[in-house]
Amino acid sequence: MRIVQLSDPHVVPAAKQPVHGQDTLERLRAAVNAVNRLDPSPDIVVMTGDQSNDGTEASYRALKDVLSPLRFPCYMATGNHDYRPVFRRVMLGESGAGSAPYYYTLDRSGYRIIVLDTQDEGEVSGRLDDGQLDWLEQELSSGLPSVICMHHPPVPVGVAWMDELILLDNTRFLEICGAAASLRLILCGHVHHDFRMDLEHATVLTAPSVGLQFRKDPVIMPDGSRVIATDEPAAFRIVDIDGPRWKTSIHQLVL
Numbered sequence: 001m002r003i004v005q006l007s008d009p010h011v012v013p014a015a016k017q018p019v020h021g022q023d024t025l026e027r028l029r030a031a032v033n034a035v036n037r038l039d040p041s042p043d044i045v046v047m048t049g050d051q052s053n054d055g056t057e058a059s060y061r062a063l064k065d066v067l068s069p070l071r072f073p074c075y076m077a078t079g080n081h082d083y084r085p086v087f088r089r090v091m092l093g094e095s096g097a098g099s100a101p102y103y104y105t106l107d108r109s110g111y112r113i114i115v116l117d118t119q120d121e122g123e124v125s126g127r128l129d130d131g132q133l134d135w136l137e138q139e140l141s142s143g144l145p146s147v148i149c150m151h152h153p154p155v156p157v158g159v160a161w162m163d164e165l166i167l168l169d170n171t172r173f174l175e176i177c178g179a180a181a182s183l184r185l186i187l188c189g190h191v192h193h194d195f196r197m198d199l200e201h202a203t204v205l206t207a208p209s210v211g212l213q214f215r216k217d218p219v220i221m222p223d224g225s226r227v228i229a230t231d232e233p234a235a236f237r238i239v240d241i242d243g244p245r246w247k248t249s250i251h252q253l254v255l
Ligand SMILES: [Fe+2]
Pocket: 008, 010, 049, 050, 079, 190, 191, 192
C-alpha cells in the first residue's frame, strides 16, 4: 500500500498570501499535480494537520478548491492552526458543526489507518485526553498492521524550540504504542522537517511541510522578531508498506 503524506499546508486565500514568505496555496497546488503524476499511484493521501493557517472559512474554501483535482482519497487530521467548527463545516460538510475532536479509523487493503486529533484548543502544543487514548488502545487491539496519523509528534525531535510544543503528557500514548506489536508507523507533522525515531515496535516519522519549512535555529532580527521559516522547497512524504516491511522517501517540489 502506498500512502502520500501531505503535511502542514498552512493555506490561506490567494489575496492573503504569502505565509512566512511562501505562497502556500501555489505550493499545495503544485503538490497535488505531483501526487497525481506519481507512479505507482498512492492508495490514499493523508494530511497531517495545519490544513489552514488561520482556521477561517475562506482558507478552508481555498483548500477545498486546490484539492479538488486530487485523484485519490484524501483524509485529514487537525493541527493547532485548524479550527474544528469551520473545518467540520467546510471540509466535512457537517451542518451545525461543533468543536468535538475529529478522530477515526480507516481499514484499507488489510491495514488499519488511525487518525488522531491532538489539537489542544488555544495551545500550540498538543494533547490527547483519556477518552481518545482509550479509543486508540481499542483500535490498536485488532492485530491488523497499523499506522497512526497525527499532527503533534509524540517524542522530542531534538530541536529546542519545537520540543516545547510537541504532544504533552505523552506517557500513556507511548505505553499504548509500546504494547501494540502490530503498530508499524506513526506519521506526524507540526515540526515542518523530516525526522525519524524508532520505538519498540513502531517508527515515528515527521514530514516536511508542503507549505514552508522551519529553521531549527530561528534568526533573531534587530527588532527582536524571529524568522522561523526557510526558503527550502515544499515537500511531501511517500510511504510504501508491504506486510511487516515499509520504506519511505521525501519528494521535493521545484516550483
Ligand atoms: Fe504547521
